[in-house]
Amino acid sequence: xxxxxxxxxxxxxxxxxxxxxxxxxxxxxxxxxxxxxxxxxxxxxxxxxxxxxxxxxxxxxxxxxxxxxxxxxxxxxxxxxxxxxxxxxxxxxxxxxxxxxxxxxxxxxxxxxxxxxxxxxxxxxxxxxxxxxxxxxxxxxxxxxxxxxxxxxxxxxxxxxxxxxxxxxxxxxxxxxxxxxxxxxxxxxxxxxxxxxxxxxxxxxxxxxxxxxxxxxxxxxxxxxxxxxxxxxxxxxxxxxxxxxxxxxxxxxxxxxxxxxxxxxxxxxxxxxxxxxxxxxxxxxxxxxxxxxxxxxxxxxxxxxxxxxxxxxxxxxxxxxxxxxxxxxxxxxxxxxxxxxxxxxxxxxxxxxxxxxxxxxxxxxxxxxxxxxxxxxxxxxxxxxxxxxxxxxxxxxxxxxxxxxxxxxxxxxxxxxxxxxx
Amino acid sequence: xxxxxxxxxxxxxxxxxxxxxxxxxxxxxxxxxxxxxxxxxxxxxxxxxxxxxxxxxxxxxxxxxxxxxxxxxxxxxxxxxxxxxxxxxxxxxxxxxxxxxxxxxxxxxxxxxxxxxxxxxxxxxxxxxxxxxxxxxxxxxxxxxxxxxxxxxxxxxxxxxxxxxxxxxxxxxxxxxxxxxxxxxxxxxxxxxxxxxxxxxxxxxxxxxxxxxxxxxxxxxxxxxxxxxxxxxxxxxxxxxxxxxxxxxxxxxxxxxxxxxxxxxxxxxxxxxxxxxxxxxxxxxxxxxxxxxxxxxxxxxxxxxxxxxxxxxxxxxxxxxxxxxxxxxxxxxxxxxxxxxxxxxxxxxxxxxxxxxxxxxxxxxxxxxxxxxxxxxxxxxxxxxxxxxxxxxxxxxxxxxxxxxxxxxxxxxxxxxxxxxx
Numbered sequence: 007x008x009x010x011x012x013x014x015x016x017x018x019x020x021x022x023x024x025x026x027x028x029x030x031x032x033x034x035x036x037x038x039x040x041x042x043x044x045x046x047x048x049x050x051x052x053x054x055x056x057x058x059x060x061x062x063x064x065x066x067x068x069x070x071x072x073x074x075x076x077x078x079x080x081x082x083x084x085x086x087x088x089x090x091x092x093x094x095x096x097x098x099x100x101x102x103x104x105x106x107x108x109x110x111x112x113x114x115x116x117x118x119x120x121x122x123x124x125x126x127x128x129x130x131x132x133x134x135x136x137x138x139x140x141x142x143x144x145x146x147x148x149x150x151x152x153x154x155x156x157x158x159x160x161x162x163x164x165x166x167x168x169x170x171x172x173x174x175x176x177x178x179x180x181x182x183x184x185x186x187x188x189x190x191x192x193x194x195x196x197x198x199x200x201x202x203x204x205x206x207x208x209x210x211x212x213x214x215x216x217x218x219x220x221x222x223x224x225x226x227x228x229x230x231x232x233x234x235x236x237x238x239x240x241x242x243x244x245x246x247x248x249x250x251x252x253x254x255x256x257x258x259x260x261x262x263x264x265x266x267x268x269x270x271x272x273x274x275x276x277x278x279x280x281x282x283x284x285x286x287x288x289x290x291x292x293x294x295x296x297x298x299x300x301x302x303x304x305x306x307x308x309x310x311x312x313x314x315x316x317x318x319x320x321x322x323x324x325x326x327x328x329x330x331x332x333x334x335x336x337x338x339x340x341x342x343x344x345x346x347x348x349x350x351x352x353x354x355x356x357x358x359x360x361x362x363x364x365x366x367x368x369x370x371x372x373x374x375x376x377x378x379x380x381x382x383x384x385x386x387x388x389x390x391x392x393x394x395x396x397x398x399x400x401x402x403x404x405x406x407x408x409x410x411x412x413x414x415x416x417x418x419x420x421x422x423x424x425x426x427x428x
Numbered sequence: 429x430x431x432x433x434x435x436x437x438x439x440x441x442x443x444x445x446x447x448x449x450x451x452x453x454x455x456x457x458x459x460x461x462x463x464x465x466x467x468x469x470x471x472x473x474x475x476x477x478x479x480x481x482x483x484x485x486x487x488x489x490x491x492x493x494x495x496x497x498x499x500x501x502x503x504x505x506x507x508x509x510x511x512x513x514x515x516x517x518x519x520x521x522x523x524x525x526x527x528x529x530x531x532x533x534x535x536x537x538x539x540x541x542x543x544x545x546x547x548x549x550x551x552x553x554x555x556x557x558x559x560x561x562x563x564x565x566x567x568x569x570x571x572x573x574x575x576x577x578x579x580x581x582x583x584x585x586x587x588x589x590x591x592x593x594x595x596x597x598x599x600x601x602x603x604x605x606x607x608x609x610x611x612x613x614x615x616x617x618x619x620x621x622x623x624x625x626x627x628x629x630x631x632x633x634x635x636x637x638x639x640x641x642x643x644x645x646x647x648x649x650x651x652x653x654x655x656x657x658x659x660x661x662x663x664x665x666x667x668x669x670x671x672x673x674x675x676x677x678x679x680x681x682x683x684x685x686x687x688x689x690x691x692x693x694x695x696x697x698x699x700x701x702x703x704x705x706x707x708x709x710x711x712x713x714x715x716x717x718x719x720x721x722x723x724x725x726x727x728x729x730x731x732x733x734x735x736x737x738x739x740x741x742x743x744x745x746x747x748x749x750x751x752x753x754x755x756x757x758x759x760x761x762x763x764x765x766x767x768x769x770x771x772x773x774x775x776x777x778x779x780x781x782x783x784x785x786x787x788x789x790x791x792x793x794x795x796x797x798x799x800x801x802x803x804x805x806x807x808x809x810x811x812x813x814x815x816x817x818x819x820x821x822x823x824x825x826x827x828x829x830x831x832x833x834x835x836x837x838x839x840x841x842x843x844x845x846x847x848x849x850x
Contacts, residue, residue, distance in 0.1 A: 044576060044843045061485035063840035068572075070620040071839065080622045083576040102577035102590065140845055150490075154466060154505040155524035168524065198492040200502045398831045398839055402824055409820045417493065417820055418485035421466045423562055 011036045011078070012344055015096065015110035017086055017278070019046050019069045021329035022314030022336075023116035029337025031076045034344060038108060040098055042085040044068055047139065048394055050326055051403075053179060055142035057186035058150065058194075058416040062139045064403050067396045082108070086117070086278065091285050091307055112309050114336050117276035119315035119324070121269060122293055129250040133172075133267040136179060145268055147421045149187060152266045153195055154421075156202045163263070169207040170264035172255050174247050175271030176213030177220065178361040181230060183268055184211040185364040188237040193414040209239045210264070212257050213271075214246040219361060219369070221323060222376075226369040229378045233363045247271070273324065275316035282312060291318045300351035302336060311336050322354045326393070331355065360386045365411070433458045433500070434766055437518065437532035439508055439700070441468050441491045443751035444736030444758075445538035451759025453498045456766060460530060462520055464507040466490055469561065470816055472748055473825075475601060477564035479608035480572065480616070480838040484561045486825050489818045504530070508539070508700065513707050513729060534731050536758050539698035541737035541746070543691060544715055551672040555689040558601055567690055569843045571609060574688045575617055576843075578624045585685070591629040592686035594677045596669050597693030598635030599642065600783040603652060605690055606633040607786040610659040615787075615836040631661045632686070634679050635693075636668040641783060641791070643745060644798075648791040651800045655785045669693070695746065697738040704734060713740045722773035724758060733758045744776045748815070753777065782808040787833070 012035045016023045019041035027039045045066040054060040073079045084098035084106060095109040121135025134144050149171065156168035169191075173184045191207035198204075211218075211234060217227045218234075218241065231241050245258035254263040275294040283290045286304040289297045295318035298304060302311045313332035315324050322328050331354060339349040358372030360382060368382035377385065387407065394400050410416060434457045438445045441463035449461045467488040476482040495501045506520035506528060517531040543557025556566050571593065578590035591613075595606045613629035620626075633640075633656060639649045640656075640663065653663050667680035676685040697716040705712045708726040711719045717740035720726060724733045735754035737746050744750050753776060761771040780794030782804060790804035799807065809829065816822050832838060 044572065044841070061483035061840075062842050062844075063483035066842045067839065068620070068841045070617075071837075071841070074619045082580065083573075084580065100577070100580040101573055102581040102586070104580070106580060138845075139842055143844070150466065151505075151523055155522070158504065158506065158522040158526070158528060159524040164524070195492075197496045198490070396839065398828070398837070401827060401831075405823060405827065406820070409823075415493070415820070417489065417818065418483075419466070419490045419493070420484050420488045420561055422484075422565070423560075 013038070013109060013111045014114060014340060015040065015108055015112070016114040016116065017041075017096070018116035018118055018314065019043070019081075020049070020116060020118045020314055021326050022118075022333040023114065024069070024072065025330045025333025026114050026116065026313065026336040027073060027079055028076065029334045030340060031078065033078070033337070033341040035078060035340065037076075037079040038082055039069060039073065039079060040082045040084055040086060040096070040108065041069060042083070043138075044070070044083050045139075046072060046395060049137075050390060051394070052136055052142050053182045053186060055139070055418070056136055056145040056149070056183065057190055058146055058419040059186070059410060060403060060406060061418040062142065064399050064406070065394065066139055067399060072395055082106070089113070089115075089278070089281060089285070091310065094309070112340050113311070115278060115282065115310065115312045115316070116314040116329070116333065117278045117316055119273035119275055119293070122272040122274035123269065124272065126250070129269065132252045133174065133250045133255070133269040135269045136183070137273070143422060146419070148266050149190070150419055150421050153191075153199065153202070153204055153207075155265070157199050158201075165202065166208075167254065167263040168265045169202070169204075170210070170254075170262065170266070171207065172210045172212065172257075172262060172264045172267045174212055174250075174255070174267065174269050176211060176215065176218035176241075176243070177270060180211055180213070180270035181218055181234065181361055181363060183270060184209050184239045185234060185237055185362070185367070188234075188239050189364050189414075190416060192238060194416045210242060210257075210262065211239050212242040212245050212247065214244065216244045218243070221359070222369060222371060226371065226376050226378060230361070230363060230369050233367045233369075233378075237364050237367075273315060279312070279316045282310070286310075301339060301349060302332060302352055311339070319352065319354070323359070325359060327357055328354055360389060362386045435460070435531060435533045436536060436762060437462065437530055437534070438536040438538065439463075439518070440538035440540055440736065441465070441503075442471070442538060442540045442736055443748050444540075444755040445536065446491070446494065447752045447755025448536050448538065448735065448758040449495060449501055450498065451756045452762060453500065455500070455759070455763040457500060457762065459498075459501040460504055460532075461491060461495065461501060462504045462506050462508060462518070462530065463491060464505070465560075466492070466505050467561075468494060468817060471559075472812060473816070474558055474564050475604045475608060477561070477840070478558055478567040478571070478605065479612055480568055480841040481608070481832060482825060482828060483840040484564065486821050486828070487816065488561055489821060494817055504528070511535070511537075511700070511703060511707070513732065516731070534762055535733070537700060537704065537732065537734045537738070538736040538751070538755070539700045539738055541695035541697055541715070544694040544696035545691065546694065548672070551691065554674045555596065555672045555677070555691040557691045558605070559695070565844060568841070570688050571612070572841055572843050575613075575621065575624070575626055575629075577687070579621050580623075587624065588630075589676065589685040590687045591624070591626075592632070592676075592684065592688070593629065594632045594634065594679075594684060594686045594689045596634055596672075596677070596689065596691050598633060598637065598640035598663075598665070599692060602633055602635070602692035603640055603656065603783055603785060605692060606631050606661045607656060607659055607784070607789070610656075610661050611786050611836075612838060614660060616838045632664060632679075632684065633661050634664040634667050634669065636666065638666045640665070643781070644791060644793060648793065648798050648800060652783070652785060652791050655789045655791075655800075659786050659789075695737060701734070701738045704732070708732075723761060723771060724754060724774055733761070741774065741776070745781070747781060749779055750776055782811060784808045
């Protein structure tokens with residue numbers, strides 16, 4: 007009689023969860039991937055959806071489709087509500103409207119992170135973050151809608167507020183968003199409006215730290231500031247945000263009238279992290295992330311691994327390559343255990359990091375070497391096309407980028423209803 | 429002293445309004461195009477967004493971008509609230525949140541049509557229509573979400589209701605939607621699910637008339653029924669819809685348990701039609717459409733033209749080519765009047781009509797000749813690519829279609845939140 011296969015339940019279809027599931031394709035296990043979304047999201051390109059360069063479908067392939075050839079994997083569209091570590095099962099509200107109990111032998115939790123307002127959750131309505139497809143569509147509607155409103159607004163001060171865009175947070179997402187909004191205003195929309203001069207739009211990038219792009223060398227940080235300023239972005243460093251509402255933001259005590267504020271200041275671990283911390287005594291550190299062990303397991307629960315943006319490991323940044331590596335590591339560890347071979351501790355291999363600022367402009371650190379300008383930008387393009395999932399998406403994104411490069415156009419500019427009204 | 433140019437105000441950026449605006453590019457006029465959306469919508473391909481083949485951005489180019497090189501045209505993002513025919517001005521709520529008064533010398537109203545529930549507006553929540561990008565995204569979420577729910581649902585009867593799709597209305601939109609859902613279930617999703625056999629999904633196309641595709645020859649109508657049945661669609665003719673709710677529909681007295689019902693049974697003129705009818709005494713005929721004169725003007729108001737789906741002219745169907753022709757006619761008429769030359773009456777040139785059913789299957793009537801099968805399908809592809817606006821969109825759609833043809837894939841399958849929960 008054959009034993010039932012070892013059940014691996016993976017919560018979350020982001021980079022960490024997806025790479026864990028895929029890494030188990032040849033293992034003698036039954037994988038169930040649970041996500042409340044039907045798609046994987048290629049988050050590093052989400053800012054391009056938010057600024058009209060790409061459509062959501064191009065960077066959000068269905069999880070089922072990605073795993074369609076993996077015979078030992080099942081996808082469940084459901085929202086995890088609770089985890090019973092003693093009974094080894096989770097309860098999730100399924101797409102069918104019923105609660106489902108999903109048992110496991112090994113649990114891999116990769117539920118990711120959400121926008122962190124650092125105690126000011128009330129700011130979220132005025133300053134959306136950028137974590138989901140819906141967020142990107144919302145930001146796209148606000149940014150493009152602000153130019154439409156400015157075109158009609160006759161009061162000069164009110165018009166200026168529509169043409170002022172504040173991006174809070176100087177990490178890669180903030181830098182990329184600010185750069186794209188500046189290019190949108192200065193290049194793409196320049197000829198589209200009659201009454202308003204979009205090139206006079208004000209794009210402010212603010213961070214409380216004295217530098218952009220924490221973790222980059224001082225030289226590259228300075229380069230990023232220079233590049234952004236050349237694009238027309240006002241970079242305001244060492245400036246904390248005191249207040250945000252729908253008419254503007256207060257930066258370091260100075261009031262700035264702005265109808266569009268975007269929050270890219272930080273993330274915190276998904277709510278599941280707290281439940282797991284309370285149930286196991288695993289400490290939560292910065293942003294609520296779980297301080298997992300060197301094998302990514304929770305305290306006293308070797309059968310429960312947590313990975314991706316919801317965990318904190320010294321020296322491992324919250325970036326997509328780290329999540330992919332953790333996913334692969336989790337798969338290898340589970341396979342090794344089943345084979346009775348020892349699993350090593352997780353070791354992060356820093357393959358480098360790149361942030362794009364605009365056309366022909368990017369900064370990066372690859373194997374300790376600082377890069378900038380056109381070379382870094384070309385590497386950025388190549389890396390992102392390579393890791394994008396799906397041949398068709400790669401072709402479509404490559405085409406959109408090529409045409410945008412030639413025409414300075416951004417053509418995925420639908421404003422949908424349901425967004426905030428002026 | 430130069431006189432101020434003649435002001436032409438165009439309400440609506442669909443085919444009729446857009447072609448009117450573009451047709452005036454060399455005329456000595458100042459054109460203002462008002463729309464509450466920022467994009468033109470290529471409605472003939474909207475069903476492909478609703479079924480995951482295309483993304484919204486590919487068929488919804490920004491109006492501003494389309495008209496960017498037309499120096500005498502301005503685009504205003506605003507929702508028309510009222511029209512004062514005596515004062516020759518309209519009031520519209522702008523994207524800036526203020527009301528704007530827009531004066532005109534000639535008014536072109538092309539506000540289109542909306543879904544018609546024939547007195548049962550309460551059915552709209554249970555059976556969405558397909559007129560806007562939001563509608564398409566909503567239907568896509570419901571259709572794809574139904575398969576997800578079926579995968580989880582354990583009760584056989586409830587599962588069958590999730591796998592039953594009812595399309596009400598046998599015009600081109602209904603035929604195209606039913607064919608696409610059948611192909612989605614039988615080809616695209618076949619390998620993506622483990623617990624449910626998507627090929628057993630039931631797709632019902634119902635119409636109260638005894639035939640599909642009114643206006644086509646009896647031979648082609650029969651061919652469409654045969655093609656749909658070969659795809660696995662249950663075609664139910666002569667069956668009126670008695671009731672619709674979120675658990676199903678009642679067709680000709682028979683209750684059908686179905687969690688997804690789509691309404692493609694008809695359209696009615698935009699609400700502006702009634703206001704114009706009341707103000708001018710122009711009669712409203714079937715679906716509230718304005719019975720305009722042979723020069724598309726309203727009764728007693730030669731300076732007000734109405735066109736597109738909101739008007740009724742004998743022998744002119746409510747299709748995109750007719751709207752384009754009316755748009756071009758309106759532009760030519762306005763230019764002729766300004767030049768002091770006589771304008772002829774509107775004459776519709778029937779260039780033929782095509783409806784696609786599925787892969788290699790379509791029916792069409794072109795210059796009195798009936799076509800079907802692969803030839804009609806190839807013509808359909810060519811015509812739609814030709815009329816799609818924007819070189820980039822043509823390339824992207826061509827690519828998506830080519831890859832879908834080779835792989836039977838449909839990859840624009842994001843389900844976004846905000847849709848109905850189970």
